Amino acid sequence: MSHSEPNNKLFIETVGCQMNVLDSELVVAALRQDGYELTGNMKEADTILFNTCSVREHAEQKIYSQLGRLKYSKETRPNLVIGVMGCMAQKDQKLIFQRAPQVDMIVGTGQLAEIPELINESRKKRSRQMAISLSRRGGSRTEVADSFQSYDPLRDPTMRPSPHQAFVRIMIGCDKFCTYCVVPTTRGPEQSRSPSALARETQALAEQGVKEITLLGQTVNSYKHVEDGKEYRMADLLELLHKTEGIQRIKFVTNYPKDMTNDLLYAIRDLPKVAHYLHVPLQHGCDDVLKKMKRGYTVPEYRDMMHRIREIIPSCAVSSDFIVGFCGETEEAHQKTMEAVREFRFKNSFIFKYSERAGTKAADNYPDDIEDKVKKRRNNEMLDLQNAISAEDNADFIGRSVEVLVEGPSKSAVKAEQNRPTNASTNQLVGRSRCDRIVVFDGNPRLAGSIANVQIHDCTPTTLMGDIITRTIQHGSSDLLPILQG
Numbered sequence: 398m399s400h401s402e403p404n405n406k407l408f409i410e411t412v413g414c415q416m417n418v419l420d421s422e423l424v425v426a427a428l429r430q431d432g433y434e435l436t437g438n439m440k441e442a443d444t445i446l447f448n449t450c451s452v453r454e455h456a457e458q459k460i461y462s463q464l465g466r467l468k469y470s471k472e473t474r475p476n477l478v479i480g481v482m483g484c485m486a487q488k489d490q491k492l493i494f495q496r497a498p499q500v501d502m503i504v505g506t507g508q509l510a511e512i513p514e515l516i517n518e519s520r521k522k523r524s525r526q527m528a529i530s531l532s533r534r535g536g537s538r539t540e541v542a543d544s545f546q547s548y549d550p551l552r553d554p555t556m557r558p559s560p561h562q563a564f565v566r567i568m569i570g571c572d573k574f575c576t577y578c579v580v581p582t583t584r585g586p587e588q589s590r591s592p593s594a595l596a597r598e599t600q601a602l603a604e605q606g607v608k609e610i611t612l613l614g615q616t617v618n619s620y621k622h623v624e625d626g627k628e629y630r631m632a633d634l635l636e637l638l639h640k641t642e643g644i645q646r647i648k649f650v651t652n653y654p655k656d657m658t659n660d661l662l663y664a665i666r667d668l669p670k671v672a673h674y675l676h677v678p679l680q681h682g683c684d685d686v687l688k689k690m691k692r693g694y695t696v697p698e699y700r701d702m703m704h705r706i707r708e709i710i711p712s713c714a715v716s717s718d719f720i721v722g723f724c725g726e727t728e729e730a731h732q733k734t735m736e737a738v739r740e741f742r743f744k745n746s747f748i749f750k751y752s753e754r755a756g757t758k759a760a761d762n763y764p765d766d767i768e769d770k771v772k773k774r775r776n777n778e779m780l781d782l783q784n785a786i787s788a789e790d791n792a793d794f795i796g797r798s799v800e801v802l803v804e805g806p807s808k809s810a811v812k813a814e815q816n817r818p819t820n821a822s823t824n825q826l827v828g829r830s831r832c833d834r835i836v837v838f839d840g841n842p843r844l845a846g847s848i849a850n851v852q853i854h855d856c857t858p859t860t861l862m863g864d865i866i867t868r869t870i871q872h873g874s875s876d877l878l879p880i881l882q883g
Contacts, residue, residue: 403476403520407433408442412459413450415650416584416613417483418556419564421448424482424512426551431513435555439467443476444516449485451579453752457485464497471499478519480504482512484583487529488756494525505529506569506584507545530585538586545570545585549598554605559804561608561846567595567634571615573653575680576691576758577720577751580615587615589622592629592637603643608846609802610644616653618661631656632664639668645848646670646802648833651718652677654694657702662709673710674744674833677702678718682737683730686723689763696737703741714744714832721779722751722772724763731775738782742790744833745859746783750776788858791834798852798866801828801836805845836861 407428411421424446425435436442447463450456460481471477480502481493487505494500501519504512508528515526530544547569557563570585571578599610612634614620620631629637631649638647647670654677665671681687684695706713719734738746750772753765807827826840828849837860838851844865851863 403443404441405431405433405444406436406442407444407446408436408439409446409448410439410463411448412456413448413452413484415564415611416566416615417448417450418558419566419613420483420506420509422553422556422564423549423551424448424509425556426553427510427513428516429553430551443474444478444480446480446482446512449481449483451484451488451583451754453749454754455752460485461496464500467499476520478502478516480512480516480519482506482509484579487583488579490527490529494527500525502526503529505545510546533582533586542570542586542588545588547588547590549590549594552602552605557607559845560606561802562804563602563605563607563610564613565595565598565602565610566590566614567612567617567620567649568614573616573693574691574758576689576762577723577754579754579757582756584615587619589614589620591622591624592634593624595634596637596641599638599641599644603641606643606846608644609646609648610638612638612647612649614649615651616656617649618652618656618658630658630660632658632660635661635664635668635671639670644670646672646831648672648674650676654679654692654699654702657706659705659709662705665713666710672833673713673831674716675706675713676716676718679737679741680718680720681723681726681730682734683726686726686730689725689759690720690723691758696733700740712832714834715741716833717741717743717746719746719748719779720751721748721775722767724751724759724765724767726751726767726775731778735779735782738779738786742786743783744790745787746779748776748779748783784858788856791856791858791861794834794853794861795856796853798850799830799834799836799861799863801830801838801849801851803828803840803844803847803849806842807837830861834861835859836863838863838865840865 409421409425411417439445447460449460467479478501479499481500482504483506486503490503493503502515507530511528515528519526531541533541549566554560568589570587571581572587574581618631620634622629652675679699680690680692682696753760804827807825824842825837826844827837830836836851850866852866853861853863855862
């Protein structure tokens, strides 16, 4: 075996939710302190990490395919260390070693801080390393909770959605135990971080130039923490973080319908930096299916929540998640979900075919009895309906002005008008409105990180298109005239 030194190049692939994106940022920040350099080329890295998701089977298969491609890599790269981290690691543990013997280390969601040391141990000893949290059957709630450590000390700006946007984890874990979901197993018991720690982290991000923070939690509006004798709920936390100078917008995902309290809605209404956007998954439009899913609410209760949102914050956009083809779902039940989509008119919906997950109550108690072709048809029907609603509601914005937090240059937006003079430089930017709609427009890239007012002139089901409104003083007059740029 060659004893050449490892090249300290790191490749990391992340699948799954925003929580995983944040986890990857933190791990990369820690490894950079050890002298690692990030590379986008898996073949030139001596350390390869996969940050995994277990919510759907497809996400797991994608990782196993990637691992398969590395089957013989160690024959030419003796220093190579391959690691699997995150939810799939926590759920499958040694099974990963069996299915992919080339893997060197398995790290659960609560042990991310150990990754630098585990890589060193694996490379030095050429032995398998595994660090995982206790299972929820493995001890008292306190012992299990203590084995899932929230890991948020370091940040790496290069891993963020944009230089001006960052995620802030306000809680880990989940205690809802929906029958289809592995998250209570892979992320552990619900635990909220202290308000003072979150205020410090937000302040540090603002000093790095971050303008928008997205607060993360599996059920983010269930946040609860007692500090210095005061109980902080989500509304209190928003009020605290709202004071951070430099932060211009605050969003939070994902919300649980039963915890959507009026005090939280009033906070969203009254705090100017908080986005008028809520992601509150309904998951299904049939009460019988919701009961089988153990979601803990009915469609009428969700309807009551929607009425309160619309009454207190009329401009608030709401998005949802849906599962189609859940165990025993009848055509009638599917149609009830379609009716709910029509009634509630979500800004957008994330629609998934039911994917049975080993170890969940649904896998243990209900047969996955809906044919895949039926799941696909129902998925497509719902997607078509949601797209039609999104297009119609986006068209309402044409002719209106929206406040946009500019994220930076647009990657995939519609091309600028073809009839511009050849000597005019065009830069298409992208950002989001206060109600989280994607907006594209022409403007100077230096606007990234600032708030711009944009007049909307066209749309697609997913995007608003417009022009920046500039204000100028006309000579000989003190009037401020709105001028459309471009």
